[in-house]
Amino acid sequence: MLEGGDPLVSQTRYEAELTTESGTVIATASSRDGVLVDWPFPALESRQVGRLRVRCETSDERWTDWSPPIDLVAGLLDAADWIAQLVSPSSLGTLEDGAPFVFGSFDLPELPVAARLYASAQGIYEAQLNGVRIGADIFAPGWTAYEHRLQYQSYDVSGLLVRGSNRLGAALGNGWYRGQLVYKGNRESYGNRLAFLAQLELDFADGSRRIIGTDASWRACETGILFDDFYDGERRDLRLPMGPQPQGAEAVELLPLDAARLVARRGPAVRETGRISAETMTVTESGRVLVDFGQNVVGWAEVTVRAQAPGTEVTIRHAEVLEGGELARRPLRTAQATCTYLLVGGQEEILRPTFTYNGFRYVDISGVEVDDLVSVTAVVLGTDLERIGWLETSDPLLNRLHANVVWSARGNFLDLPTDCPQRDERLGWTGDIQVFAPTANFLFDTSGFLAGWLEDLAAEQGPRGEVPYIVPDVLRAEYTDAPGWGDAAVVVPWELYRAFGDRDVLRRQYPSMAAWVRRIADQADSDGVWNAQGPFGDWLDPTAPPDDPARAQADQAVVATAYFARSARMMAQTARVLGEVADADEFDMLAARIAHGFERRFVSEDGRVRSDCQTVYALALVGELITDDRARAAAGRRLIDLVVEADYRVATGFLGTPVILDGIAKAGRPDVAYRMLTETGVPSWLYAVTMGATTTWERWDSMLPDGSVNPGAMTSFNHYAYGAVADWMHRTIGGITSLEAAYRRFEVRPFFAQELEHASARHRCPLGDIRVGWRRESSTIHLTVEVPRGTEAFVHAPGASEAHRVGPGRHTWSGPATPG
Structure with a gap:
């Protein structure tokens, strides 16, 4: 009704x-x-x-x-707009030294009516004007494919100027530019010279403009940051100043600058997005103060200590989990994740780094006693994305699972979509964001964030369409095309368009998208089958041994061809949106040929799919790659049998996991899909929740049932890839599925699981808030749907045989409490 x-x-x-x-x-x-x-x-x-x-x-x-x-x-849109020059310390700031400070001075007889600073760096910078920090951005200018794109920031600094003498400067950290990346000792990925670029533009009441830029008159000095690195941490002497020191300062050198590389950022900057106080502080057997924040986060540990003796050394180490009552540091591999401070002494002091970050739930502190700690706070860092999606149910375990997905996205969306935030990696793996993009786009406004990353992907793409495993590409390896990883070139822009309706992202990425699909088409055989033998496959299949994460049950050619079919189909849809009719026909025919080849080569008459495991059946069913009705029904039954035989436990890796629940639902058993979602035995999504996880794990069993850490080298406790399940939760438990870009038309079809008393979902689409809520009362389901202006919904109400088409407003129905 x-x-x-x-x-x-x-x-x-x-x-x-x-x-x-x-x-x-x-x-x-x-x-x-x-x-x-x-x-x-x-x-x-x-x-x-x-x-x-x-x-x-x-x-x-x-x-x-x-x-x-x-x-x-408008920003500086032309390379010719830049008169500033890159300035670098002449001898300070080498790899053996800490963070230098560069600065320049200028006089103002009168104050301007407007003042704007444009700034960038080789490395990362924290700028100040007259001793006051400029802006709230952290790790600016961010990480891009520096050879092709270097971001600049823009700040209104009108309120920081004074009449007379002014001083502008910046501390420079290694960051991604020349900090350690990928493996121990790999520094200078982009160069060995830190440098700063600043252009201050002043507009005066008489209409005149004065431009002050970094130039040869600038100088450089040391700071109290003696060492900084994203992996290893920071060492700071708080007795030394962090600002300009004219006495003893040295000249700077001018470095060449290709101003055509300078671009404004598309998405938000990295900022402080939250603060969490310590839950407990205890002393370990080793004598260190152990702090538990109760939540695995990404950012800084901020410690306030009471007055100590001058020169007291305080060390703070970070880890995500404990083992034997102490920090479990082995999963960090070579990363030291340690910050050390030399205190001024005689006063209360705040210890916090500037040019590093860590993934952690726990820290241990040595050098002071627990009674010396005034406060210990986790400062949460990440790209400052707007939250736009929510889900809540009557099951606290599902709510915690969903919260874990959100926290992993918050931590790993740090200037780019990284795989993990804690060990010696923290890279923009293409496969991870490919599987997670629909979830990310529901939860956060990723429109600018992922669009900027895609420009780096296109810039790093090889001349024959090859897509790197990571973007920005610091591996610079000779690549073997990786199914599911390279497909990010197609999947991520298409999913961005579906979520936000931005045709321009498709226009910009179209050459990149088409190059990848045509590259694979050239490698496929006459049936359209891609016999890939890439390095990853269904990565981290739960049956894979700890030392061989690529050893999966799913046949690589089956997985590769299924992904190839999906990308070809997305390319046809993209071409149609952009009016590229000939290309759309080409990719439609390609997708049909791949699907036919998949069925002919991999599917038997009785519906068995080669390698007979959960992943291959899910990919075949979700990708609609089995056209024969009897074979498709048999494949669905076989998938259900495999799931039941596994006691509803997951048997998929990175590429099978995003589709497994949809595959089961396609087989006509959403109840079995829900049962798998709520399984708590290992491997399952809720196993980690029952083990106390507060973020998504890299492995199904990153922590073993006895509380010990998995012996594998890849054992992160903050990896968002398996969190792709939240997309199914949003669409099936929450019931919200987009039917047209930007949710102009959407479907509401909740699965009224008998185990749930209520559930609600909310998504702020570009046209407004979509809200769906349902609750169970005895034998009746009450459903409420709110539809924003400019959209229409097709609602499958409880007990209804057909969908109701409704427009903007609030709508309610009641019906029999049968599963959806």
Whole structure:
């Protein structure tokens, strides 16, 4: 039964108003589109300032109010806009030294009406003006494919200037540019010279502009940071200053700069996103103070200590789990993850690093007693993404699982999508984000974050379409094409478009997408079968031994061909969206040939799929690669049998896990899929939850049932790949599935699991909030759906045989409590 709900009122046209120094212009368009429409005005020029607002007319001939105005400032869009030069210390800041500080001075007879700083670096920087830190960005300018793209930041610094003498400067850390990456001793991945670039632009009341840039007049000095590295940590002498020291400063050298590499960032910066106080502090048998924050996080340990003797050395080590009551440090491999501080003494002091970060739930502290600690706080760092998706159920274990997925994404989305945040790796693995992209896009506004990373992927892509395993590519290896990893070139932009409706991301990435698919097409045989023997396969299959994570049950050619078919199909859809009709036909035919070849080569008449394991059946069913009705039904039954025989435990690795529950549901048994989701024995998603996990693990059994750490070298306790299951939870328990880009049309079809009393999901799509909630009362299910303006929903209500098509508003139904 439907109650309430608004009529199908929609937008018919809109007006956009732009005000600049030249005046106000209004552009009108007759269009129902309200998501990422084309800019209706002439392109802004470098430094141009404007104010934008919009309103729309609805189908009942009413105009909305004008939106609140948005202030716009165009960045430096041309290489010729840059007059600043890269400055590097002449002798300081070599690999053996700590973080240098570079600075310059200038006089201001009068204050400007506007002041904007544009800055970047080789390495990472923390800038200050007149002793005050500029902005809240951390690890700027971030990690990109530096040879091709170097990001710059823009800051309004009007309030930091003074009449008379001013001093601008920055401390420089190694970061990704020349810090250790991939393996021990591998430094100088991009170069061995740290450098800073700054351009301060001052606008005065008389209309004049003054530009002050880094140049040969700048100088450099040492700081109290004696050593910094993302893997190993930081060593700091708090007795030494962190700012400019004119006495003893040295000249800088000018380094060559290709200003064409400079780009503005597309997504948010890394910032402090939360703070967690210590839950417990105890003393271990080794005499260290052990701190438990109760949550595995990524960031800094901030420790405030009472007054100590001058020169007291305090050491803080980090780890994700404990073993034998002490930090389990073996999973860090060669990473030291240690911060050391030499205290000023005689006063309360705050210990916190600047140019490193760690993944940790626990720290241990030596050099002071527990009574010397005033406070210990975990400072949470990550790309400052807006949260847009939520799920809650009556099952606390499922809620914890979902929270773990969110925390792993928060920690690993640190300037780029990394695999893990704690050991000597922390790299942008393509396979991980490929499987996780739908989940990420539901939970967070990743539109700019992943779009920027994709530009690096395209920049790093080889001349014949080969896609690196990691982006940015510091491996620089001779690549064997990896199914599921290289497919990120196609899957991630397509999923971004589906979530946010941005055609431009498809336009920008189209050459990259097509190059990958055509590369694999050249390698496939006449049936479209890709006989790949890549290095990963169904990575970390639970049957794989700890020392051989690539040894999977699933046949590599089956997995590769299934992924190839999906990418070809996505390419056809992308080409159609962009109006590339000939390409769409080409990729449609390719996808059909691959599917036919898959069925002919890998599927027997009785529905058995080569290698007969959970992954291959799930890929075949979800990819609709079995067209024969009897064979498809038999394959579905075989998948169910495998799951039941395994006591509902998971038997898939990185590439099978994202599709296993959908495969079971495609076989007609969503109840079995839900039963697998809620299994607590190892391997399962909830096993980690029952073992106290607060983030998603890399292995199903990163910690063994006896509480010891898995002996494998790849044993992270914060890896988001298996968290891809949250996408199924959002669509099936929460019931929200997008049918059209940006959720202009979406389906609501919750599975009313008998074990749940209630569930709710919310997603802030580009057009507004979608809310779905259901609860069980005796033999009745009550369902509530909220539909935002500009969208329509197809709702499968409890007990209904057909979907209800509804428009904007709040709708409720009640019906018999049978599973969905």
